[in-house]
Amino acid sequence: MRYLLILGMLISSFVLQGTIFYYWDWSGIKPDLVMLLVIYIALHSRPLTAVLWGLSAGILEDLYLGHFIGMYTFTLVAAALLSYWLAQRWYRENFLFIILLVFAVSFAGQLIVVFLSLGVGLHWYIGNGLGVAAGIAIYNVILVPATYPFIHRSFLHGWLRYRPKYER
């Protein structure tokens, strides 16, 4: 049930980014909901689980988009690892730190997208790439107050809570 729910949230993220958030964009900048979800999962998981979810989400997003295969796989694994690493150092119940963490990880993740795009020869100006990456990170931060409290509660007490085998 937990895995199905996370998969459903991932697929909903793909759909919402291309539909509803197309109309709620900010000069063409939309949030990266999949990255936001991977950050949330990494904050509530062990490192291997976080990496596996980042990897699965990345592969699924790359295949869904149908081009530049590997870009989001690499980016989301890196985002999951960075989130986990930061969460070890920051207290995850502190809302302000979560906001900072989401900004830092989203910005770093989008920078990876920019540099990978440059690596395959796309026409980017680094200044514009930085601006877009910062825009996406800010948009992700704006969504944190509306999403994190529910997801966090669900990971601790709700449907997203990990239940050991003896408890099921």
Added chain:
Amino acid sequence: MGRRINKTGIAVLVFFLLLAVLVSMHLTELGKNFPNPVSETMQFVLSPVEKVLLNFGSIVKKNTRAFWSFYAVEQENSSLRQQVDQLTGDNLKLKEQVLAGIRFEELDQGIFRSPALNMYTKVGASVINRNPTAWYQTITVNRGSRDGVAIGDPVIAQLGLVGKVVNIYASTAEILLIADSEAQVGALVRNDSGTATYGIVQGTYKHSSRLAAEGTFQMLFRREDDVNISDLVLTSGLGGVYPKDIPVGKIKQISLDSSGLLKTAYIEPLVDFDSLEEVYIVKANGGT
């Protein structure tokens, strides 16, 4: 005792992973087709939901525009009132026809007619999705290889050029809009006297258009080239992707660069990419 971390091993692993990702990205870049049943299945299953959500979003945005963009709507309202006053005493249509000549007249009628397009079959398509990321300007339409659409086929709307097909599945196709800087278009500018000046139109989606309202396209010219504001920009047919004489836009602003040798024309597109709902795919690459 904690495990020792082999930093060199990790660096080598990351290097090879990065290399593998770059090779994979290069092999699957825009315009390269490869078997991807996962994407095809997801597009097939999700496209009805996406279409409903896209329509819903469009309705909500249209009906709440005055609320979200109160200042812009107020400004627009005031500007429109001024225009109405002006138009009452002045026949704008006649004025535009005199200024822009016969080609503008065709545009005023709503649908352009290009002799170069008549030789191809066209297929109508509805937009069912927009690119979910903020990095590329692509749309997905409900026509695919089953309808004879092929990679590289040009896509047009009622008023002019939209883009080209870069990815294709059985029932859907992904179109790279010309507003994206990856999509360059061989073009010509035809001035009032009918003289053509050739160049390349480039989208500025990833450049200054996010920060300044300078138009969606730009085109470089030599200082002495005879191009003026309001001149019409058409496809040149050079490069083999887009047929000749498809309208692209009108020159809105021209500025000299710092060296004084070149000038940049900022072009206002004729197609409103934000409200595109229906397009025509031109079967220029042998699709039946």
